[in-house]
Each structure stands twice: as structure tokens, then as C-alpha cells.
Amino acid sequence: MGNDLRFLHHQLEHICLMDLSAINPLILLASLMVASTPILLAAIGELVVEKSGVLNLGVEGMMIVGAVTGFIAAVNLDSPTLGFVAAALGGALLSLLFGFLTQVLLSNQVATGLALTLFGLGIAALMGQNYVGIRAPATSDVPLGPLADVPILGPVLFQHDAMIYISIGIVAAVWYVLTRTRVGLILRAVGESHDAAHALGYKVVRIRLLAIAFGGACAGLGGAYLSLVRVPQWTEGMTAGAGWIALAIVVFASWKPWRALLGAYLFGGITVLQLNLQAAGLKIPVEYLSMSPYLITILVLVIMSRDRTRAALNAPAALGKPFHASS
């Protein structure tokens, strides 16, 4: 810990001494948002799933299926919008397989989630075989009217593709629903104590299935954002672990929507920043730069969870526990 802090201090000192004129901070911030959006979408979906008391470790699988279905639909229908719609449907469909196995057949959630990732990677590779090397239709930026012309902030915040705004909108909506509405209260009740919720007459399994489908749809959108905007192309295995980062960010955020946004932007931001610092020829050890997204994520995680009781209170009490109406 002490070493990490010393290193960070050291690193900051170096950054301050360097000539960073080569890096345009505006472009950097804009690309930060692009790099963060896939994990943000997947994380906010998984957050809702976990709030309902279900642990779905298949985020990676749902993302890659979203990436491929979104890509196939966008290419064939020549519309990125329809691509994103198809990706959400594809992700949701795959997640319902998980939902059926874990909620109806009561299979183990951890094992089923892991299997879902393997299955998703495999079926995506199969589906995408004829789509390697094909170009996706371009996703256009949607400048937000006069806001886009605001100096400095305009190009950074208000000249993106629609999905970036939608992803932030989803975060806001999830926050609002979870904390300010009856639906959110019911969902949280199911996640805290499915027996109590059941006794009150709520359909635990149905509610959880809906949450799982929402999580799948969000993961699918995140995957499609990779294949349609960030890279943009279809390549087998292209999520390369993003789903696991999303899972970590949910814990990092202690199941709070705005913290998930913070976590995703922090992780994505440092990833992009370190690549830019390298490209600018910064004379600090590259291995540390490369490690920094993980290092800083762990650091923040440690700081945020220093209050043990509060962190534990945030985790849904029924997370990962199977529910059967007879029990």
C-alpha cells in the first residue's frame, strides 16, 4: 500500500514535469468516454441483476453475443441503430437461458454464469464466421444542438454518438428507479430477502427474470458498442475480458449506479490516458503505466471499502442464493 502511494506520487511528479503539449486534453476526454462506455453499459446492467439478488457471471458471454448480433444486424440492415436493438435482444435472449436454468431449474448461479460465458464466446465465434473483415456502417455523432457549440465543453461532452448519451441516460434511469420508485423498492426487496418478498406476494422469479433480461440487454449493448463504434469491426473474442472488468466495477461501485459510472470512466479513462502518455513519449516506466488502470482501481476499492460494515450493508443480502417458493 505504502509502495503504491509512493509510486503514484512519483508518477504524478513525473507527469507534472513532462511536456504534455502533444496530448490534447479535449480529445483525450472524448476518447475516454468512448473507451468507458462498453464496460459502463455492462456494469449498469449487472448492477440491476445483482440488486435483484442474482449473480450472473456470464457478462463476458452476453457482451460478445451482443457484439456479434449487433454487428450482423447493422451490416445486413445497414443501420447501426437496428444493430444496437438486435444486440440488446441477443444479449437478453442469452441471459434468459441463464435465467431459465438458475431461476426455474435452480442450477448453481456461479457455475451457470461461467458456462454462459463459454457458451457465448463459442456461439459468437460461430455466428460471426462470415463477418470477419467486413465494414460496419458508420455510427454518426449526434451533436446536442447549441450545447455542442459551447467552447471547450461542447466538443468533449456534447458531440458524441447517441449511445454515449443513452448509456448515461440508462445510469440515471436505473438510479431513479432503484431509489425513487416502487418498482425499485420491490426489486431491492427481492434482492435483500426473497422469502420476505415472496411472503408479501411479489413474484420473485418473474422479477428476477426481468432483471436478468435487462442485464443481458445492457451487456449486449456494451458488446455492440465495441463492434460498431469503438473498434469498429467484428473479431472473435474481441471483448477480451471487458465483461470481467464490468463485474469488478459493480463491486467497486458498491451497487450504486453513479459510482458505476465513476468506476467505468475511471478505468476507461486511465486505460486511454496511459496509452496517450505512451504515445506522447512520456519517460515513465511503461510497465507501471500499463498496470495503472488495475492499480488505481484496486486503490480506490480499498479506500472505498475501508468502512467494512458500510460496504457489507450495500451488498444485496440474498445475492447468489437460490430461491424456491416452497422453502
Place this chain on the structure above:
Amino acid sequence: MNLMKTLLGAVAAAAIGGAAMAEDPVKVGFIYVGPIGDGGWTYEHNKGRLAVEEHFGDKVETVFQESVPEGADAERAMTQMALSGADLIFTTSFGYMDPTINVAANFPDVKFEHATGYKRADNVSTYSARFYEGRAIQGHIAGKMTETNKIGYIASFPIPEVIRGINSAYIHASRVNPDVEFNIVWAYTWFDPAKEADAANALIEQGADVILQHTDSTAPLAAAQAKGGVIGFGQASDMSEYAPFPRVSSIIDDWAPYYIARVQAVMDGTWESTDTWDGIGPGMVAIGEITDAVPAEVAEEAMAMKAALADGSYHAFTGPINKQDGSVWLVEGETADDGTLAGMDFYVEGITAEIPN
């Protein structure tokens, strides 16, 4: 008499065993670092595997495992393959070097072939291609074509093979364009399309109009295409889906002849631990079509260099070349020896970056 009987028995048993062996197909395993659909490095190794199947028909059986992480998990994958009866296992990434040596020690009867490493054993061969010859041609084209004089280089891991590529490209780019500058980004991955695309974007944003990559996916080319006005090269595979622009040429690895020869050697019982390092001449490295986006005279010069590299009249590391610190590495006309190249851990003069440890 008893001894005679025993001997006869042994001979008979050996004969029967031999006959049984002949009918039993040779089982060949492949360990891949990325998915077979990466469109680059692993894709080409898998093409080599398919060529083995086609060449030998039902005399061979091939198995493969893709996306195997470099490290402890690789040992597990290799052990599993060896236990399932593989006779010959190709481990196709640098990071499998120690795992290969470790697993090979446990299975003395199984033959192993490790790509791009430098550790051998009685049952471990190494093989690699002189990719740096292709990098020389790329560097030449890049130096001629850049207008910003900034060339972006997406590197994977700081190992000799990658450093060799950077040096070779830089030497030949700066020879035709002394103002050229290399911006190097270490991605610390062989395959992560999103990160590769981010790296390409970071380099392009800082003025690079040529992107060279030593990672396995086509993502940097997709990023170059999306930005426009930036050229790149196919890496490990032709990546012709991005031709004629932004992909203007490529380095193609052709492993098929080597794989077929090694499987044949196992069948004939002549397999030995060897070290193979072939380049453009023997055909292990091929140069993909140079597209019309490259001016005709530059393409001609590149093809002339390819011919000279192939027939041995030119070596990609021919002096005078100084090391980064200004000390003399090769004097006028001197060429680099394979030992130095295999362990290359320094940049040549003119590159301003530092090699990570």
C-alpha cells in the same frame, strides 16, 4: 535358448507394435494465444494446422486449443494435450516458452515445438520466422509515405522479437527519411481489439499517419480506416480485407511447409530437437501485395529490397548502425549475427523512447 525365445518374442512384439503404430494416426496438437478467427497471428498458425490435415489426410489427427493465456494455464492446456495422446505439440506464442520446457520435461516421449522462443530440450525444438526482414520493407514504405514524419508503432511485449521489428523498421524508415520519428506504445497484450484500436487512435491523434503493429488483430487497421488518411500494414496475416487502403502491404507468416515437414519427421522417426529461423528466402515470411496507394517507384524499391533479402545479397541489419547510446554496433558493411539478433535488448540510434524492463 530361453534368451533366444525372449529375443524372438521381443522382435515379434516390436514388429506388431510397429504395425499398430503405422495404422495409428499421428496426433498433433496446437496451443494458440488468440482465437483462430483473429485474422492475424493465430489465424495463420491454424492455416498451417489445416494444411497438415490436408497433406496427410487420415494419417494425422490434429487438435487445438485457442485463447490459452500465457502462464500457468498454458501448462495445464499442454499437459492435457499430452495426456490425451498427442505425439507432437506446437506451442505458438513466446510466453509459452517456460511452460513448454516444464511440460516437456514430464513427457519425454512427446515432441514439442515452441514458436519464437530460445529454450530447447531433447524433445523441444524452436522455430521462428525472420519477421524483421518484412519490417525492413515496411519501414521503407512507411518512411517514404509519411507526411507528418510521425510513425506510430503498436508493440506488444518488450521481447527480442518485437524490439528487432522496431529497430528494423526504424533503420529503414530513417534511411529514406531522416526526419522520421517513431512513437511506440506498448499494449502488453497480443490480442485485445479494443485496446489495440485505442492505441492506434492515441497515436493518430498525436500526429502519426502511418501505423505499424505487432499485435494480432485487425483492429488498428479498422481504427486507421475510421480516422481516414492513415496507412497501416497487415500483421502476421495478409489482412487484405483492409486493402487497398488503409492496408498498403503486409507481412504474412507461412507456417504450413514447416508444420508438414515436422509432422513428416515424427512419422519417419527422424524428428530431432532443432532451431529453425527462416525468412523471406525459404518462404516462411511473405510480403503481401503492395497496393496502388503506394507510389509506383516506392513499391519498386520495396520489391527490390525483398528480392535482395530473399537471395541473401542484403541483410536487414547491415552497418553502419549505432546503438541508441551512440556506441558502435555494426561497422560499415558488417551484418548482425543471429545470436545478437535473437537476444536483442537495445534500440538503435535515433529512437528516442526507452525499452521497458
